[in-house]
Amino acid sequence: MAQQTPRTQIIKRVTLPSGKEVDVVSFVGSSASQAIMPAPQTAPLACCPNCGHDRVQPTGWSEVGSSHWHVNLRCPDCEDRREAIFGQDELDEFDVALDEGTRAVAADLDLLARANMADDIDRFTKALDGGHIMPEDF
């Protein structure tokens, strides 16, 4: 007796270049389905499955049904790209990670700007003390 594989229906709305929208129905668990699969819940979306870094970014997304999204992801460190369908809860967690990443980059930028400013002031002070800047320079 053949055992049937459980099948889950996934509906993806695609906008064609003509502007017309069509629903693409695929079945997860069927051997005929080569469509985009729901991502297995293994690691946070921000973590790259290829290199392990936590800077994965979304590059595109579209709504699938009322509670799922088809998301394209890219790792800026190893250029790994993938796409899958994710639930809202997982994407909310990803959104928090993206916000934390944005804050970390902004904090690093602030530190770098302050370090550059301190370096500029130090060089300017040394130039003044060394007599390399004269009133006629202004």
Ligand SMILES: [Zn+2]
């Ligand atoms: Zn990576």
